[in-house]
Amino acid sequence: MSITVPCPNCAAPVEWSEHSPWRPFCSERCRLIDLGEWFNENHRISEPTDPGIPPQQTPPEH
Ligand SMILES: [Zn+2]
Numbered sequence: 001m002s003i004t005v006p007c008p009n010c011a012a013p014v015e016w017s018e019h020s021p022w023r024p025f026c027s028e029r030c031r032l033i034d035l036g037e038w039f040n041e042n043h044r045i046s047e048p049t050d051p052g053i054p055p056q057q058t059p060p061e062h
Contacts, residue, residue, distance in 0.1 A: 009034050 003016040005023065009030035014020050025031040 004013040005016055006012070007014050007026040007030050008024055010026060012026040012030075014023050014026045016023055020026075022028050022031045025034060
């Protein structure tokens, strides 16, 4: 059984399974971008990749 969902950030198909740890996002990058929009909305269009967010410092949500 394979279910795919569109990434909320880039609309790429994301497999809804344990193989997609960043679901519903396609990648950690898209997840960070989405989470960062609330404080970085001025940059989200011109700079889709934010160098100010270290990839390993995302606190767990749960
Ligand atoms: Zn994406």
